[in-house]
Every structure is written in structure tokens, then in C-alpha cells.
Amino acid sequence: MNTIAVTGGSGKLGTEAVRQLQEAGYEVFSLDSRVSERLRCRQLQVDLADLGQVASALRGADAILHLAAIPAPVGHAHSHIFTNNVVGGFNILEAASLLGIRRVVLGSSTSCYGFAWAERPLAPSYLPVDEEHPHLAQEGYGLSKTLNELTAAMFSRRSGLETVSLRFSLIAAPDEYLKLREALRRPEAFAKILWSYVDLRDAAAACVLALEAEGIGGADVLNITGDDTLSERETPDLVKAYVPEVDSFKRELSGGEPLFDNRRAKQVLGWKPEFSWRDGFPDLQPRG
Numbered sequence: 001m002n003t004i005a006v007t008g009g010s011g012k013l014g015t016e017a018v019r020q021l022q023e024a025g026y027e028v029f030s031l032d033s034r035v036s037e038r039l040r041c042r043q044l045q046v047d048l049a050d051l052g053q054v055a056s057a058l059r060g061a062d063a064i065l066h067l068a069a070i071p072a073p074v075g076h077a078h079s080h081i082f083t084n085n086v087v088g089g090f091n092i093l094e095a096a097s098l099l100g101i102r103r104v105v106l107g108s109s110t111s112c113y114g115f116a117w118a119e120r121p122l123a124p125s126y127l128p129v130d131e132e133h134p135h136l137a138q139e140g141y142g143l144s145k146t147l148n149e150l151t152a153a154m155f156s157r158r159s160g161l162e163t164v165s166l167r168f169s170l171i172a173a174p175d176e177y178l179k180l181r182e183a184l185r186r187p188e189a190f191a192k193i194l195w196s197y198v199d200l201r202d203a204a205a206a207c208v209l210a211l212e213a214e215g216i217g218g219a220d221v222l223n224i225t226g227d228d229t230l231s232e233r234e235t236p237d238l239v240k241a242y243v244p245e246v247d248s249f250k251r252e253l254s255g256g257e258p259l260f261d262n263r264r265a266k267q268v269l270g271w272k273p274e275f276s277w278r279d280g281f282p283d284l285q286p287r288g
Contacts, residue, residue, distance in 0.1 A: 008068030
């Protein structure tokens with residue numbers, strides 16, 4: 001595997017993933033609707049809704065990192081978000097199958113579980129939330145992520161395509177941590193996402209490892225979240241105060257550990273979050 005195609009290479013995660021892939025020695029090219037001055041690689045402007053364009057652009061790729069998507073259910077009509085994300089994902093997987101590309105890593109989201117954008121209040125069935133938790137989306141964005149994962153599983157069954165869907169929490173760049181800490185004074189601000197996040201650099205590292213991982217059988221899904229929460233309060237206190245209706249726990253929670261279980265990503269990929277929003281604030285206690 002020498003050449004990696006990255007869709008959405010001009011985006012926040014895409015740019016960092018391209019950088020890390022190049023640093024690891026891969027030849028990288030980007031497929032996106034726009035050209036970015038930040039990228040130092042070949043860039044192709046592609047409409048992912050057009051299968052012909054997608055298949056033509058992907059020629060020469062050994063693997064694909066698919067990150068192109070509308071990243072939240074805001075700023076566009078719900079129908080457009082759903083169509084854009086689902087059709088783009090299908091075309092990437094179809095083109096990979098047609099071209100004989102063996103590995104596709106897809107950017108998914110913990111929004112597939114339904115809590116983050118629920119129009120009616122929704123609590124987890126249990127904590128911490130692992131990859132087996134039911135998908136309970138109430139809107140098109142979270143549903144689009146679920147459907148992309150199901151589509152990946154279909155292509156895996158049909159052609160043996162190896163896919164890894166990475167369910168990212170809120171992706172935070174280092175220069176965003178000061179603003180995030182200001183919001184921490186209101187713990188309810190992050191309650192819907194269960195105070196979950198992952199550092200941009202750790203998210204990109206998970207992408208690289210998912211492309212490289214051996215022993216991926218069929219379609220895999222992994223939670224990608226940091227080892228702590230977006231809160232100065234301990235996790236049991238957050239649960240008691242903001243999600244008291246949850247009475248089922250897969251294990252005892254302590255310290256500041258996350259409410260999305262990231263242990264499987266550590267096992268499958270050999271990945272471990274290296275960065276925390278707390279790192280820039282020496283007045284805070286270490287991670288729980």
C-alpha cells in the first residue's frame with residue numbers, strides 16, 4: 001500500500017490526516033469539491049455524487065480514507081445533508097469495489113447513536129457507550145452515518161472489501177481548547193455529546209492506523225474518543241447530575257474517563273489518545 005486517496009482532504013481532519021500520511025511516507029492525493037492552499041499534494045476537484053467522476057479520480061489508489069461529508073445537521077436542509085453523505089459514501093465504496101481497492105476507512109460519528117442531535121431528549125441505554133449500542137438517530141445526519149456503515153458492510157459481504165468506520169466524537173484542534181474551556185463553566189453545554197471529544201491529532205492518527213491495520217475482517221466499526229471528558233468534573237458526578245435516568249452500567253466509572261468506550265479501537269488498531277484539552281492548562285489535575 002503506497003498511494004492513499006483522501007476525500008475531504010481540505011477539511012480540518014482531512015488536512016491533518018494528509019499531513020500524517022505524508023509524514024509516514026505515503027503518496028497522497030485529495031478528492032474534494034475545492035482546492036486548499038494548505039495541502040501539499042495532488043488535488044482533484046470531484047463531485048462525489050457522480051460515480052463516474054469518483055471512479056476516474058480514484059484510479060491508482062491502493063486505499064481510500066473517506067472523510068468528505070457535511071459534518072453536522074446545521075447550515076443545510078436535512079434532505080441535502082442526508083443525500084450528500086449517503087450518496088457520496090455509496091459511490092466511494094462502489095468505485096473501490098469496481099477498481100479492486102481492498103481497504104476503505106470511513107469517517108463515521110458517535111452521532112449515529114442518536115444523543116447528540118436528538119430533537120426529543122434521549123439518554124443512552126447503558127454506559128459507557130460501546131460499539132454495540134443501538135443506533136437511535138432522530139435526524140438525517142446521524143442516520144446518514146448509520147447507513148454508510150451498513151453500506152460498507154454490504155460491500156464487504158459482496159466483494160470482500162475491507163472497511164473500517166471510525167466513529168469520531170467532537171474533533172477538537174489544539175487552538176480550539178481555550179474556547180472549549182470557557183464553555184466548561186456550563187457542563188450542560190456538552191451533555192448531549194456526553195462530554196466526548198478527540199484531539200485532531202489523535203483522530204488523524206487513528207485514520208493512519210486504520211489504513212495500516214492487519215487482520216481487518218469484513219466491516220469493522222470503532223469508537224474514536226479521547227481518554228477524558230470535556231469537563232473539570234468527574235465522570236460519575238456528570239452522570240448523576242445530567243443523565244440520572246441511566247441505570248445500566250457495563251462497568252464502574254471513575255475519575256474523568258470517557259462515556260464512549262474507546263477500548264476496542266485500542267485493541268484493534270493499537271491506538272491510544274496522546275493529547276488532552278487539559279494539556280494546555282497546568283492548573284488542572286491530570287486525566288482520570
